[in-house]
Structure formats: C-alpha cells, structure tokens
Amino acid sequence: MKTRRVLTAITMAVIAFFFSATPLPVAASVVEHTFVVSQMNVTRLCKETLVTVVNGQLPGPVIDVTEGDSVVVHVVNKSPSNITIHWHGVKQWMNCWADGVPMITQYPIQPNHNFTYQLNITGQEGTLWWHAHVPGLRATLHGAFIIRPRHGASSYPFPKPHKEIPIIIGDWWQMDLALLEKHFKKEIVDDLPVAATINGKIGDLYNCSGAVEDGYVLDVEPGKTYLLRIINAVLFSEYYLKVAGHKFTVVAADANYVNPYTTDVIAVAPGETVDALMVADAPQGRYYMVGLPNQAPLPDPQIPVFITRGMVSYKSDNNHGEEEGDPSNDVPMVPEMPDQHDTTTSFYFHGNLTSLHRPQRTKVPVQVDEHMFITLGLGSFCPHGRSCEKRWRGKSMGAATMNNVSFQLSADMAVPLLDAQYYHCNSTSSSGDGIKLYTLPDNPPRPFDFTNPALTPDGSEAALLQRTIRATAVRRFRYGTVVDMVFQSTSLLQTDSNPMHLHGHDMFVLAQGRGNYNASRDVASYNLVDPPMKNTVLVPRIGWVAIRFVADNPGVWFMHCHYEFHLMMGMAAVFIIEDGPTVDSILPPPPLNHPKCGHVNSLKANELYLLDNKVVSPA
Known part of the structure; x- marks a missing residue:
C-alpha cells in the first residue's frame, strides 16, 4: 500500500503546541435558525426548473456552531411535499427524536405545517451537513453544518x-x-x-x-x-x-x-x-x-x-x-x-x-459482543409468487438489499417506529395488528463467490442469488453492545461501491479490501490502534469494509446506503438500541412538540411518507 500519511515538521510542532496549550473555555450558546421550505423557479441551461429550497438559497443556510452549543431549527413547510430534515453525522446523543427520518423517528412535516428541531452539539468538531431525508429532495435541500472547537480556531x-x-x-x-x-x-x-x-x-x-x-x-x-x-x-x-x-x-x-x-x-x-x-x-x-x-x-x-x-x-x-x-x-x-x-x-x-x-479520542473496544456479515447488492422480487429471471423486465421489479432483505415500511403503519418502541404501542398500524418487523440476519442466506464478475450481466446465472424479501428489517442491540460488522459489496447485477451511513453513531473503520472477505486472513490486518472514525463508510467496488461500533446511544437509528437510488430500492435497515441500566443511559421522553403515539393512527404510512401534493391533516 502507498504511504499512509505524510506529516510535516510544522504540523507536528503545531500538534505538540495544541496539547500543551489550555485556552479558557467559551460559554455555550443557543443557536437559532428558521428554515422556510418553499419552491422557486431557477433558470439553468436555458430552462426554468421548479426547485425546493430553504430560505430561497441553494445550497441552503450554513449552520455554524461551537462544540457544546444547543441548536434550535424551526422548519416552516411552505412546499407541497412532506418534509423532514436530517442532521447528517450529528450524533444526537440521547436525542433520537430529532434525527429527522420520516416514519422512523418522526411524522413528516406536512405542507403548511411547522416543526422545531432541538439539537445538542457535544463531543464533536468539524464538518457535517444537513439535508432533507425524503426521496430525491436532498439534491436541493441541503447545507453545511460546521462545528468549531470550544476554544476557538487557535x-x-x-x-x-x-x-x-x-x-x-x-x-x-x-x-x-x-x-x-x-x-x-x-x-x-x-x-x-x-x-x-x-x-x-x-x-x-x-x-x-x-x-x-x-x-x-x-x-x-x-x-x-x-x-x-x-x-x-x-x-x-x-x-x-x-x-x-x-x-x-x-x-x-x-x-x-x-x-x-x-x-x-x-x-x-x-x-x-x-x-x-x-x-x-x-x-x-x-x-x-x-x-x-x-x-x-x-x-x-x-x-x-x-x-x-x-x-x-x-x-x-x-x-x-x-x-x-x-x-x-x-x-x-x-x-x-x-x-x-x-x-x-x-x-x-x-x-x-x-x-x-x-487525549479525548475514543479508544477502540477490544472485546466484541456480536458479529455480522452484510452483503450489499441488487436483487429482485416477483409479485404474486411468479418466477423471474430478469430485473426490471416484464414481471420482475428491482431491489437493493442487505443480506437479501429489501427495506420497506409497512403500508399500514400509523406511528413512527421510534414511537412504537418508546411507548410500547399495542396498536401500531391502522389494521390494529401492530407493526410487523423482520430481524436483519447476521449473514446472507447462502454463501457464494460474492465478487464473481460472471454475476454482473443480467442473466439466469444469478437468478437464485437475487431472491429478495421485502420487509421492515430491524436489528435490536442491548445497550453497550460492541458490534463488529463486515460490509461485503457483491457483483450481483452491478459492481458499484456503497457509502453506508449509520445514524447516531460513528464507526471505527478497521480495514478494507478487494474481493471476498476472509476472516481467517483479514482479521490480522485490522487497525486497532488508530482507525478512522466515520459516520459514512465507503464499501469499495467488489470489495469489503470491516467496521466496529458501540451501541451506546438509545433509540431507533437508520442504517442505509447514501446512493439515493439504492436507498429507494431498499438498501437499508433499522438498528434499535435498547435503554441502558442507569438514568443517563435511558432515552428521555420526546419534546413537547412531538406528536404522541397514535396521534395520527387513522392515517397510513404511504399517505404520510410518499412525496405527493396531497395535504393530509392529522385526525
């Protein structure tokens, strides 16, 4: 491998100074923004296009804060679409309610409605960003989220x-x-x-x-x-x-x-x-x-x-x-x-x-509690039990999968998954039967040569390997569980890389490689000394990445590919982190402005979640 890093003498000197200097702390502040989501016409390449923006800006406003600050964002939805805003990479420590994923952590903000997000920015410095978490609209609904050191740029x-x-x-x-x-x-x-x-x-x-x-x-x-x-x-x-x-x-x-x-x-x-x-x-x-x-x-x-x-x-x-x-x-x-x-x-x-x-860097946990091996690829499912050998042709439909499971919210969900988890709702669907959850498997249904190039052309050779189920895939972890997870890209129908984003947590990136992961060979290459910590991990094309994370942030957190088409096709799952044994490890109740469990239980998820021009009012 090429040189891992190049440190200049000046940079080393500055790092040494950084550890010896102890500037006075800066008092925390409350940073407040109002985001008005609306549509406006923008002319590019001789064509006028109607785009959805925040405050008439593209990109949207920069949120510029200091570590330790609190952030309050009032979202006023003047667009015809249902909206949520996700604060990408903000850990939302003990604050899953503000993560901004429709029908996972909150009801979408309907047209002509408002919602206020309250964020606590602790233990993070650097560049993050915010974006809409509804299909397609993050292309124009996004902006930078900058967290500065508490002691200033010095x-x-x-x-x-x-x-x-x-x-x-x-x-x-x-x-x-x-x-x-x-x-x-x-x-x-x-x-x-x-x-x-x-x-x-x-x-x-x-x-x-x-x-x-x-x-x-x-x-x-x-x-x-x-x-x-x-x-x-x-x-x-x-x-x-x-x-x-x-x-x-x-x-x-x-x-x-x-x-x-x-x-x-x-x-x-x-x-x-x-x-x-x-x-x-x-x-x-x-x-x-x-x-x-x-x-x-x-x-x-x-x-x-x-x-x-x-x-x-x-x-x-x-x-x-x-x-x-x-x-x-x-x-x-x-x-x-x-x-x-x-x-x-x-x-x-x-x-x-x-x-x-x-000194404050999180150390890599040595003891691992659970191991998962997740294959990422395309698949197909066949309506009404009919056979299918081709994707997107005739009777078959395309899917993107994690261990051959394509994520889909239940069509009759009436409350977000977080509400159902927190309130232990007995009736969590409009049919009264409760949300049907499917446990994400630890491994794919069958082993195969995951990166075999013969699987990429659309043909019958890969038909059995594409078999996909559609479900609300979740994985539940006890508080404090240390999880090792290997993401394996596959060559099923395509050989794309996959940027996998975990909400609410950073992941230690222990190793990456090309071809098929082999534990007996590849564990020895794990970097347990200074692995990078990422919230979005790029799984290389026809390769793999090994990550480790600690499930210590109670709540319901989305894990998904950040390619929009892969997400729409179902390359996602929900991680449920249970409460811990102490008061400070139990998810607090939702903010006062958060609708209570069952508040909209007469509505179906597809009326709330899909982007359409229909205005739906809570019951």
Missing part, C-alpha cells in the same frame, strides 16, 4: 487557516425531484441529472445558447492557507476533487480529525465530508477546481459523466485589469483528472485515513 490540531470555505459538490436536475421516487416505483429508471455543481453553480463546462454558465470562484491571497470543508451532496456519484497546481493536506473526515497527509486529489462519496488545507503557493494566476465522478466500468450500467469546475483565482495588487501581464488575462490551468472508471484512487484515499491521537 486550538485546531493543524495550522490555523486564513479562511474556511465550504465546498459542496452537488448535481442539477431539470425535473421536479418530488417525482423521482414515483417514477422509480413505476420502473421509469431513466431520470438523470443534467449537470454537476460546486456550491450551487454549474461552471463553464456548460453553456446556454453559447454563453457559459457561471462557476464558483474562490479568491485567494498568495501564501495564505485555506481550510476547504468538502461535502458530497450528490444523489448517486462519488467525486474526485482537484485544484490545478495545488496540493491538499487532509486533516479531518466526517467531523473526526485524522493524521494529516498530503495528496493532490480528494475522493468523497455521497454523505461523506473531508476537511483539507490548501496553501495558495502557486504562481499568481487562475486555476481550475474540478470535480469528476467515478463509476464502475462495463458491463455495469453506464451513466453520463457530469464534470463540474470552479476557479481558484489569485488576488493581485494590480487593479488595472487591461494591463499586460494581469493574471486575470491568463489562461486557467486545468488539473489532470483520474479516469472515470478509476476506483483505485478512491480505495487508497480512504485507506490512508487514520485517526489523530488526542
């Missing part, structure tokens, strides 16, 4: 930057995204974005009637250091990010500090965040910042590659723009990007992440 375990810049990679759709899931369920699978964005701007690779689109511009001063807070908000692509003529020092991922290492390319999958320092040390001029998606090669289905680019522009003391030699007249430098089918660069980028040693 306590960063890296050189204090001159400026901090959120860089959000997104995509642009010329359609009402509220229809995305509806189309998908009708097997209309040709909905695709038309462009990619950096901080909401498409960039000059795209033109409209001959005029290039505006791109994001980062103005820099020579010699200054910039902290780029990079977020991938794209629905279905990992991205490579490069700036021509510059290198990055990666210092954090998913709001956890890592041992600094130098690279010229950032790999960031949907749901992930990366903090990287960039020194403006190139000759004065203009340099393209380019984002390029990767994808699996044929025979996997191929989608258009939407590259986006912005600009890093050096400020000049020369204010006469027309004078010869002015950098603004220079031709911008373009970086050399990886190939669109290059997933090796991503594999090594993620393999280079290791946790920075700090």
Whole structure:
C-alpha cells in the first residue's frame, strides 16, 4: 500500500503546541435558525426548473456552531411535499427524536405545517451537513453544518487557516425531484441529472445558447492557507476533487480529525465530508477546481459523466485589469483528472485515513459482543409468487438489499417506529395488528463467490442469488453492545461501491479490501490502534469494509446506503438500541412538540411518507 500519511515538521510542532496549550473555555450558546421550505423557479441551461429550497438559497443556510452549543431549527413547510430534515453525522446523543427520518423517528412535516428541531452539539468538531431525508429532495435541500472547537480556531490540531470555505459538490436536475421516487416505483429508471455543481453553480463546462454558465470562484491571497470543508451532496456519484497546481493536506473526515497527509486529489462519496488545507503557493494566476465522478466500468450500467469546475483565482495588487501581464488575462490551468472508471484512487484515499491521537479520542473496544456479515447488492422480487429471471423486465421489479432483505415500511403503519418502541404501542398500524418487523440476519442466506464478475450481466446465472424479501428489517442491540460488522459489496447485477451511513453513531473503520472477505486472513490486518472514525463508510467496488461500533446511544437509528437510488430500492435497515441500566443511559421522553403515539393512527404510512401534493391533516 502507498504511504499512509505524510506529516510535516510544522504540523507536528503545531500538534505538540495544541496539547500543551489550555485556552479558557467559551460559554455555550443557543443557536437559532428558521428554515422556510418553499419552491422557486431557477433558470439553468436555458430552462426554468421548479426547485425546493430553504430560505430561497441553494445550497441552503450554513449552520455554524461551537462544540457544546444547543441548536434550535424551526422548519416552516411552505412546499407541497412532506418534509423532514436530517442532521447528517450529528450524533444526537440521547436525542433520537430529532434525527429527522420520516416514519422512523418522526411524522413528516406536512405542507403548511411547522416543526422545531432541538439539537445538542457535544463531543464533536468539524464538518457535517444537513439535508432533507425524503426521496430525491436532498439534491436541493441541503447545507453545511460546521462545528468549531470550544476554544476557538487557535486550538485546531493543524495550522490555523486564513479562511474556511465550504465546498459542496452537488448535481442539477431539470425535473421536479418530488417525482423521482414515483417514477422509480413505476420502473421509469431513466431520470438523470443534467449537470454537476460546486456550491450551487454549474461552471463553464456548460453553456446556454453559447454563453457559459457561471462557476464558483474562490479568491485567494498568495501564501495564505485555506481550510476547504468538502461535502458530497450528490444523489448517486462519488467525486474526485482537484485544484490545478495545488496540493491538499487532509486533516479531518466526517467531523473526526485524522493524521494529516498530503495528496493532490480528494475522493468523497455521497454523505461523506473531508476537511483539507490548501496553501495558495502557486504562481499568481487562475486555476481550475474540478470535480469528476467515478463509476464502475462495463458491463455495469453506464451513466453520463457530469464534470463540474470552479476557479481558484489569485488576488493581485494590480487593479488595472487591461494591463499586460494581469493574471486575470491568463489562461486557467486545468488539473489532470483520474479516469472515470478509476476506483483505485478512491480505495487508497480512504485507506490512508487514520485517526489523530488526542487525549479525548475514543479508544477502540477490544472485546466484541456480536458479529455480522452484510452483503450489499441488487436483487429482485416477483409479485404474486411468479418466477423471474430478469430485473426490471416484464414481471420482475428491482431491489437493493442487505443480506437479501429489501427495506420497506409497512403500508399500514400509523406511528413512527421510534414511537412504537418508546411507548410500547399495542396498536401500531391502522389494521390494529401492530407493526410487523423482520430481524436483519447476521449473514446472507447462502454463501457464494460474492465478487464473481460472471454475476454482473443480467442473466439466469444469478437468478437464485437475487431472491429478495421485502420487509421492515430491524436489528435490536442491548445497550453497550460492541458490534463488529463486515460490509461485503457483491457483483450481483452491478459492481458499484456503497457509502453506508449509520445514524447516531460513528464507526471505527478497521480495514478494507478487494474481493471476498476472509476472516481467517483479514482479521490480522485490522487497525486497532488508530482507525478512522466515520459516520459514512465507503464499501469499495467488489470489495469489503470491516467496521466496529458501540451501541451506546438509545433509540431507533437508520442504517442505509447514501446512493439515493439504492436507498429507494431498499438498501437499508433499522438498528434499535435498547435503554441502558442507569438514568443517563435511558432515552428521555420526546419534546413537547412531538406528536404522541397514535396521534395520527387513522392515517397510513404511504399517505404520510410518499412525496405527493396531497395535504393530509392529522385526525
């Protein structure tokens, strides 16, 4: 493997200073926001598109807080769709009620209704983000969530930057995204974005009637250091990010500090965040910042590659723009990007992440209580018991699975799963029979050569391995259980990577590999000293990742792939963490504004959860 990290002498000195300095603490505050969710027309590429946004902004407002603060967000839903907001990566310690997953932790916020989220930000620093947790709409309903150290920027375990810049990679759709899931369920699978964005701007690779689109511009001063807070908000692509003529020092991922290492390319999958320092040390001029998606090669289905680019522009003391030699007249430098089918660069980028040693860093538990082996892939189920050998053709329908289980909420659910768990509701469905839950298995139903390329073409060879059940898949853990979990990507019908996101917890990423996981061989490679901690773990294409987490946050937590199509197809499960033995390990009751169990028990889940224009009022 390539060098795991590169530590500079300056960085080491700063880390040493960090541990010796003890600045005075800063008093905690209450940070309050109002999010008005509405629709507005935006013209891009000569077409006006109706998009759903927060406060008329794209990306949405930045939530900027200090560790220890409380955050209050009033969501006012003026859109025609049901909405929830998820605070991606915020641990929600003992506060599962505010996690923002429809019919898992709360009722959706219906059109013309309001809801207030209350968050406590403890024990976290770095870059996270927020987004809608309803199908499709997170493409435009998202924004950065920045948590600063309690002792200020001087306590960063890296050189204090001159400026901090959120860089959000997104995509642009010329359609009402509220229809995305509806189309998908009708097997209309040709909905695709038309462009990619950096901080909401498409960039000059795209033109409209001959005029290039505006791109994001980062103005820099020579010699200054910039902290780029990079977020991938794209629905279905990992991205490579490069700036021509510059290198990055990666210092954090998913709001956890890592041992600094130098690279010229950032790999960031949907749901992930990366903090990287960039020194403006190139000759004065203009340099393209380019984002390029990767994808699996044929025979996997191929989608258009939407590259986006912005600009890093050096400020000049020369204010006469027309004078010869002015950098603004220079031709911008373009970086050399990886190939669109290059997933090796991503594999090594993620393999280079290791946790920075700090006194407060959580140590890896040595004793493991439960082991799970989870295969991730595509499958098919056949309505009415009919046989099926082809996906998305004739009688069969597509599914994405964890151990051959495709997640689906019961059609007659009347209360969120969290309410049912907390209140021990006797009648949790409109039929009065209760929610029927299915235990997520520890292993797939049968072992096979998971990464055999012969399984990728759509054919009868893989028909038996695709057999899928549709269920509300859950896994229950006792409080404090230490769980080892191996995610194994498969080559069933496709060989995509899978960014798996666990709500309410960080995961120790112990090891990754290509091909099939082999415990007798691969456990020896586990990093139990300084593994990175992530809330979103990229399972490499036809490979595996081993993670460990402690189930010590009581509540009902979603685990799912952050590729939107995989999530809509069912690559998800619910982890139920039971209460602990002490008062401070028991989930508190819900906030006063949270509807009580059975408050809407005359409604069905599909009336609440699906994105449609029908206004449903609580009974």
